[in-house]
Amino acid sequence: MNIGEILKNLWNDSGYNLFGVGDGWKSLLMIIIALFFLYLGIKKKFEPLLLVGIAFGMLLTNLPGGEMYHPEMWTGADAVKGVNYLDVLQHGGLLDILYIGVKTGVYPCLIFMGVGAMTDFGPMLSRPSSLILGAAAQGGIYLVFILAAATGAFTGGEAASISIIAGADGPTAIFLTKTLAPQLLAPIAVAAYSYMALIPLLQPPFMKMLTTKKERMAVMTATRTVSKKEKIIFPILVTIVVSLLLPSVAPLLGCLMFGNLLKECGVTERLSDTAQNALMNIVTLFLGISVGATAVGATFLTTKTLLIIVLGLAGFVLATICGLLIGKLLYVISKGKINPLIGSAGVSAVPMAARVSNTVGLQYNKSNYLLMHAMGPNVAGVIGSAVAAGFLLAVFGA
Amino acid sequence: MSGFILCALDKEAKLGVVDALLLAIIGIAIVFVVLIALMLLVSLVGKIFDGSEKLQAEHPEWGEKIASFKAKLMFWKKEEQEEEEVSVEETPKELAKGTCGELTLVNCEERDAAMIMAIVADSLNTPLNELRFKSIKRVEG
DSSP states (O other): OOHHHHHHHHHHHSHHHHTTSTTHHHHHHHHHHHHHHHHHHHTSOSSHHHHHHHHHHHHHHTSTTOOOOOHHHHHSTGGGSOOOHHHHHHHOOHHHHHHHHHHTTHHHHHHHHHHHHHOOOHHHHHSTTHHHHHHHTTHHHHHHHHHHHHHSSSBHHHHHHHHGGGGTOHHHHHHHHHHHOGGGHHHHHHHHHHHHHTHHHHHHHHHHHHSOHHHHTOOOOOOOOOOHHHHHHHHHHHHHHHHHHOGGGHHHHHHHHHHHHHHHHSSOHHHHHHHHTHHHHHHHHHHHHHHHHTOOHHHHSSHHHHHHHHHHHHHHHHHHHHHHHHHHHHHHHTTSOSOGGGGGGGGOOTTHHHHHHHHHHHHHOTTOOOHHHHHHHHHHHHHHHHHHHHHHHHHHOO | OOHHHHHHHOTTSBOOHHHHHHHHHHHHHHHHHHHHHHHHHHHHHHHHHHHHHHHHHHOHHHHHHHHHHHHHHHHHHHHHHHHHHHHHHHSOOOOOTTOOOOOEEESOOHHHHHHHHHHHHHHHTOOGGGOOOOEEEOOOO
């Protein structure tokens, strides 16, 4: 037995050695980025429930020799015709197997079920005009779509996937991207969740810039009380109306509304509790780690990723501006009864965007609590971004 | 066929700015149409519920009629409930803690049965709670 040879083989097979082979340096750089995201998630508390998982998945997938994730199984030449799931189960690594839930769209839908079970559509039902603000903020999606196409760097499907970042809705972004541009899943998911966490920093300057002090101080009165029956009818109504028009978004919206029905119907408390807590937590774990796994150095470290980061930021800003502008319009139409600050909450990101509207409103009027009023456009934004995704899927998903 | 439609069907093709602009206009229009339709439906449902409450307040006699109709509808449910109550009564009572089950007595008084069980336990030198009696029957000589 030659001990020297054994040690040499051990060194050759080790990840430390593989860092110096081929694109190994990119893996090293990705590990540093993963550590930075872990810092943002743990220390700065930027969407920690997802960012910690994404960052750790990123770390695992970039450890050379680990063989936990194989991008060629999902986006390689053979995968274009269709993923061979049997091959994934037989020869895939741990993260490949977990990624099946992303690729099939199961995780985003289950997350939406939990979101639905946690969402109270009451504020929106009591003020239906909130839906217009939810629609307005989706303007950011389409403006970024035009910008992405204008760069000339992206295909139609990629531009559509990048534009959905402006919807500020992680599950919808993942659901759309896994179909239209799976190769961009990691940068899009990271951008979407990072900017969602940055909403308290991103939105207030534009809210102050685009509204007058008088508008910001507008006090909104209480709206009508919504009956239990209305809350039960709503999810059923939305599922039928929207899914018939845009069948491509039926899984996502159907799960959102199913979760909400579990919450509102009053006879499925155990199921609602499971959807909100146990199921949501389990799926969040799998989703985070498997999305992070797609951030392989060779595909992540490109100029496209940088462009996605810039376009995503533009998307959040444009969505906020669109919501605020329609908010101002409603302020005029309602003769000052609607505070335009709630318009920025139309960008989804429940409930953070609504909290930002409330915080900014309180800065100018200490007794003006806008939270419940802002929750209307906020939850309407979730439906709006799902509709926008449904349209893009209908156009490019064929 | 226009370039717009061709691009719209192929996700791998690059999009021109004009095509993207057209798609964006259609897309945002659809979002607005769907959400405005939902807004109208939600408003309609809200008005129906508010209206029915208002009508009941204005015409209490209608409320009474609705209540009596509901009562008629619920009649069968009441019968069902009564049946359930009867079936609950018929179910055997829960056994006492520590018991081995029920003892069947045939032509035997409880007092006599208790005495017999005590004698058997004593003669077997076994505590009574470790014995199980299934039935005690008086045999006519």
